Structures are given as C-alpha cells and as structure tokens.
Amino acid sequence: MGWGFRKSVKMGPFRLNLSRSGVGHSWGNRAFRVTKTADGRRTLSVNLPGGFHWRKTLSGSRR
Structure with missing residues (x-):
C-alpha cells in the first residue's frame, strides 16, 4: 500500500x-453536488438526511 x-x-x-x-473540482452543497475528478469522471451526488445517498457517474471512465 x-x-x-x-x-x-x-x-x-x-x-x-x-x-x-x-x-x-466540484460545485454544490451538502445535499446536491456535481464533481469532475482528476481522471475525467463526472459524478452527480445527492445526499439526504439519515445517511441516505445516491451517486451516479455521468461521463468518463469507471474504475
């Protein structure tokens, strides 16, 4: 490691x-965020109270 x-x-x-x-870089707040990672992936994240969350890769390569 x-x-x-x-x-x-x-x-x-x-x-x-x-x-x-x-x-x-990313833009948004705790509940809603759009991220572009260093390797080119774009991700949409939605976080709800109580620990529930949803995340989807919009474009780019998945690891």
Whole structure:
C-alpha cells in the first residue's frame, strides 16, 4: 500500500480538490453536488438526511 495525498480548498459552493492523481473540482452543497475528478469522471451526488445517498457517474471512465 502506497502513500496518498488529498487536499480540498473550499470557495463558497465551489471546491477545488488536489490529489496525487491531479486536480478535480466540484460545485454544490451538502445535499446536491456535481464533481469532475482528476481522471475525467463526472459524478452527480445527492445526499439526504439519515445517511441516505445516491451517486451516479455521468461521463468518463469507471474504475
């Protein structure tokens, strides 16, 4: 198992995600978020109270 790096910088509803694999960004709030990862995937996330969540990959490659 190797070492990893991850840092997130918030600027209002926008978040810049820095990791060993590159730079990604996301936009939204706790309940609804759209993310573009460093490897090019776009993900839509919906989080509901009580721990329920739904996540869908919109485009890009899945691992």
